[in-house]
Amino acid sequence: MICEIIQVPGEPGSGAGPDAFKPGIDYVCSKASRIELRNLESRDWREAAREMRLTAELSEKVRKPYYHLVLSWHEHEQPTDDQQVEAMDHLIRSLGLEEHQAVIGTHRDTRRCHIHAVINTVHPLTEKVWSKSKDHEKAELACRQIELDQGWSHDRGHFDLVVVVTEGRRVARLLPKPAAHWDKVRTDREAGRRPKTSAEIRTEKRTGFETFDHSLPDPLKAKVRAAVEGSADWPTLHLALRELGLRYQPFGSGARVHLIGSTEYAKASSFGSWFSLSRMEKRLGPHVPAIADPEPDADAHLDHPVPAGPIGLEGAPSPEDEKATRAEAFKVTLLRRLYVNIHVDPRIAREIRFVALNARPPRIAFRDGVTVRDHGPELTTSASTRAARATMIAMAKAKGWTTVVPSGEDADYIRQMSLEAAAAGLRVMGVPPEVQAEADRIYARWQATRPMIDxxxxxxxxxxxxxxxxxxxxxxxxxxxxxxxxxxxxxxxxxxxxxxxxxxxxxxxxxxxxxxxxxxxxxxxxxxxxxxxxxxxxxxxxxxxxxDPAGARRIQRQLRENDARELDDLKRLDIGMVAAAGGWSDVSATHPDSSDRQGRRFRIYQRGGDTIKCTLTKAGHWLWTSNKSGRAGSVFDLWRLDNPGRTLGHARAALRELAGTTPVSALAERPVPAAPADPEDHDHTAARQRWEQASMIRGAATYAEVRGIARSTLDRFATELRCGPFAGILFAHRNLETGDIQGFEQRWERDGAKNQARFAKGGRKSLCVLGDLRSSTRMVVCEGGLDALAVAEIENRADTIYVSTGGGFGPETVRALARLAEGRRVFGAFDADVAGETLHARLVTIVPSARRLAPRGQVAGSSRICKDWLEVLNATKGTRPLHPPADSPSHPSQAPLSAPTPDDLPSLGWN
Incomplete structure (x- = not known):
């Protein structure tokens, strides 16, 4: 849950003047499903605004007596009105406003339940004005405590959460996050990197494509930043953005960047926090709207003359892929994907002069005057240049083409385009035989070397x-x-x-x-x-x-992000290591131009007749400039300066080796945040989001089936199961009060090795419950989710819940077991070994009436020794049908349900 302290648009700080009481209270109460009044004479909320205004006038000093709070829950959490009011009362007490006048209203008009409170900061008796000092910190502490008391998931805040136990009650404490955390936040925001919102995740799951905000390539962001830095006023900026095919437009309290000719837009902050409306207005003055978008052919005079025999590229998707291109999501995102694809390569992005996707036909013009036009089934260019060919290939891939045919009478173009298209993974057809053979070899090599994850x-x-x-x-x-x-x-x-x-x-x-x-x-x-x-x-x-049950698209994206992250990490390598490898001498301590004799943030190196001056940026990257040649760059560029003719890949390999041999002190300092003091309490927002992103279990092949669990059993408990990475399986751990996800067990196997981390990082263990809590009279407790599925399949009982502890008995697991045991017969189905006996003994301390339900010995007809229920399940399947036919009197749906006895299933070895 989160708390928002409402700020009136256009006014500094929170709160507002006394005139805000009436519209604020009207808004809160007109939509409320429940209204509560605090410390007011009137019982009618319509009179509250007048009474609060009169009270505010008792103080001559107060300027902003109006104070507005909102508490909101995640959309998967549905608190009752009583819980919401209780939470707001706790927040009001935590702020020291319990004696002040307040109007409270619960709202359920959006996906997220939320509750408002309009409060008068003037005390009705003492006439003193309440101080807002550290109100955000107090509100965050109150939220964390409410989450502990009511069992909600912890949302991230400005502080780290630590939980201490005082007189048997868990109490929240806040610790300031380390400086490194805020440095990273500022760096990420400056670069436009922000976590995906729930709405963006839903959009990606619906369309299958990343949103515009999260697909913006860095070269495009760099071009937009250059456009801003080169603009002295709004008209100049609008003109520069129009040449990039973009339009800047205020929206709400912020701004959006629209793709001209499309319905797509991105938040301005996606390009970087420097592009926000507030910072742009500080730079350029009050916003001046752009003139209307240009007519489609307004920039025709910028085109390079089209030759008599134009050259181009025709293409089409393969027959097996053609159906996918008919999907609406593919069509509506096409222009955006075209636009993003042509800006991925920084070398090509630098060559683009303007983009006119609203033209007929759409076109891209380059600085050398060459133009690429999109005619739908064909792309044409006015000249064969590296940038034009690369752009057409990027557009072809965005269109879903898998086969292309270069067209025109320019033999050199036909050959170059064929080879470059094949290297990009496009099958080339309709070219001269010698070119076709070479293109086929390149395409075959691309297929052979293409990563399997792609x-x-x-x-x-x-x-x-x-x-x-x-x-x-x-x-x-x-x-x-x-x-x-x-x-x-x-x-x-x-x-x-x-x-x-x-x-x-x-x-x-x-x-x-x-x-x-x-x-x-x-x-x-x-x-x-x-x-x-x-x-x-x-x-x-x-x-x-x-x-995508194995999460291939997510893994592919993570690999791409990890690749970019590795580049960023290598840029943080101490420049002294790279300089020393290239024969440069550090003269920072003696050079007359040195302003940092210790070389912490500024250094000078010399080699022969050249001198380079190096500066450590706020992002932790070393940048250098040569006095002799004027060349400049990062540690990558310095290595390539000393190794001419080598590629970025060579530089990366060399810097990896240097980083592997570099002492920690030689790397730019990157402090690691301190871990919370209590390992039992985590911020499990990330775990909950990973569960939401995981695919449903129905119809997907998983590790559970490899271990012998039947598909019908998985479908029976589908709401509590999801597909994990590497075709694994996830088991939900929920808050028993609210039903909200707070963690999950995870099981998979890769290359013969089972996963070691059996519980989601950042999650919190309670119990995985398989079965109907409302109708069950019996509970079977297992060590893990797979064991619970195995026992459920063997018993096939509708009166039983099968629960997994996730491998331990933490405080929350103990509380959950004690609660679920009320009114139910309890059985411990742990392994038939010393560890299983130990776990059952621990269960008995929680539920003294718990009985042992362990696999024993051999299943009749099998020579296999069974230690756990999965082995029993598989041995049983190898000897006879597990369940009688549905019309048999002994089938669970036909016979009365009862507790197991040694005679129920004698071949399974029940105790």
């Missing part, structure tokens, strides 16, 4: 788009069927009404009987039409995670 990610995306196309076709078919039946019903009704009109309105018995018969025929025909209407073909809502 293949899986692309296959998952294609499958998702095909599912979307099927769903959209089904929706269209259903709509057409409904329209057809509706048209027929209108015709029948019209014909019946025409006959009734002919009969006339007379009251004679004969006329009335005729009208009645007509209506009966009409109603019968309408009923038959309704019955004849084809049943709709329901399709689940689009979810990209369902077609």
């Amino acid at each position: 293949h899986h990610a692309e296959a998952a995306r294609q499958a998702h788009l095909e599912d979307q196309a099927d769903r959209e076709a089904a929706v269209r078919d259903n709509a057409a069927a409904r329209k057809h039946v509706a048209d027929q019903k209108r015709e029948v009704s019209a014909e019946a009404q025409a006959v009734i009109d002919v009969i006339g309105p007379g009251r004679e018995p004969a006329a009335s009987e005729k009208r009645r018969m007509v209506r009966e025929v009409r109603d019968r025909l309408l009923a038959n039409l309704s019955k004849a209407m084809p049943a709709p073909k329901p399709k689940p809502a689009p979810d990209a995670a369902k077609t």
Whole structure:
């Protein structure tokens, strides 16, 4: 949960003057599902504003007596009105406002439950004004305590959470986050890197593509920043952005950057915090709107003349991929993906002069005057340059083309485009035989060296788009069927009404009987039409995670991000290591120009007749400049200066080696945040978000099936299971009070090795509960989720909940077990070994009536010695059917349910 202290737009600080009481209270109460008044004479909220204003006038010093608080919960958390009011009362007490006038209202008009409180900062008796000092810190502490008391998940704040136990009660304490944390936050915001919101995650799951905000390439951000730095006023900036195909437009309290010619936009802060509306207005003055978007051909004079025989590239998706390109998500994101793709390569991005996606046809112009035009099934260019060819290849891939045919009479262009397209993973057709053979060899090499994760990610995306196309076709078919039946019903009704009109309105018995018969025929025909209407073909809502159970797209994105992160880390390498490897001497202590004799943030190196001066930036990167040549750059550029002709890949390999041999003190300082004092309490927001992003278990192959769990068992408990990485399986651990996810067990196997971390990092253990809490009279406790599934499949009982402790008995697990044991018979189904006996003994200390339910010995008909329930399950499947037929009297659905006895399943070795 989070607390927001409302700030009136355009005014510094929180709160507002006395005039804000009436509109504020009207807003809170007009939408409220429950209203509470505190310390007010009137019981009618409509009189509260007048009373609070009169109280505020008792103080001559107060300027802003209006104080507005909002508490909101995650959309998966649904507190009752009582819980919300209790939470707000706790917050008010924590701020020291419990004796002040307040109007409280609970709201349920959005996905997230939230509660408002309008408070008067003037005390009604003492007339003193409440101090707002450290109100944000006090509010955050109150939120963390409410989460502990009511069992909600912890949201991130400005402080680290530490939980201490005082007189048996868990009490929240706040610790300031280390300076390194805030340095990283500032650096990330400056670069436009922000965590994805829940709405953005939902959009990605629906479309299968990253949102515009999170797909912006760094070269594009650099070009936008250069446009800002080169603009002295708003008109100049708008013109510079228009050449980039963008438009800056205020929205709400911030701004959006729109892609001209498309409905796509990104938050201005996605380009960097320096691009926010407030900072732009400080730089350029009050915002001046841009003129209307240019006409599609307004920039035609900038084009390079198109030659008589234009050269180009034709293409199409493969037959197996064509269906995916029909999906609406593919179509609506096409322009944005075209735009992003052409800016990924920094060398190409620097060459682009302007982008006109709203032109007909859309076109991209380069600094050398060359133009690329998009004609739909064909791309053309006015000249064959490296930038033009690379741009056409990027556009072809965004269009979903897998096969391309270079066109034109320029033989050099045909050859260059064929080889470059093949190297980018496009199959080339229709070129001269010698070029075709070379392109085929390059394409085969690309296929052989393509990372497997890229293949899986692309296959998952294609499958998702095909599912979307099927769903959209089904929706269209259903709509057409409904329209057809509706048209027929209108015709029948019209014909019946025409006959009734002919009969006339007379009251004679004969006329009335005729009208009645007509209506009966009409109603019968309408009923038959309704019955004849084809049943709709329901399709689940689009979810990209369902077609990607192994998380290939997420892993691919993480690898890409990790690659960028490694580059950033290597840029933090101490420049002295790179300089020493290149034969440079550190003269910082003796050089007359040195302003930092110890070389902490500024250094000078010499080699021969050249001198380089190095500065450590706030981001921890060393930048150098050569006095002799004027060249400059990072540690990568310094290494390449000393190793001419070598690539960035060579530089990265060399710096990796240097970083591996570098003492810690030689690296730029990057303090690590201190861990919370109590390891049992974590901020499990990240764990909850990972659970939300994981794909559903239905229809997906998982590690559980490899271990012998039946598909029907997984489907039975599908709400508590998700697919994990490497085709693994996740088991939900929920808060028993609220039902909210606060962590999960995870099991998978990769290359023959089982995962070691069995519980989600950042999560909090309680219990994984499989079964119906409302109807169960029996509880079986297991060590892990797979054990619980195995026992559930063996027993196949509807009166039992099967719970997993996740491998331990933490404080929250103990409380959950004690609560669930009330009114239920409890059995401990731990392994038949010393560890299992120890766990059962621990269970008995929590639930003294718990009975032992352990696998023992051998299953009849099998020579296998069974130690755990998974082994029992697999041994049983190898000897006989696990359950009787559904129509058998002994089937659980036909026979009364009871506690197991040694005779229930003698072959399984029950105790």
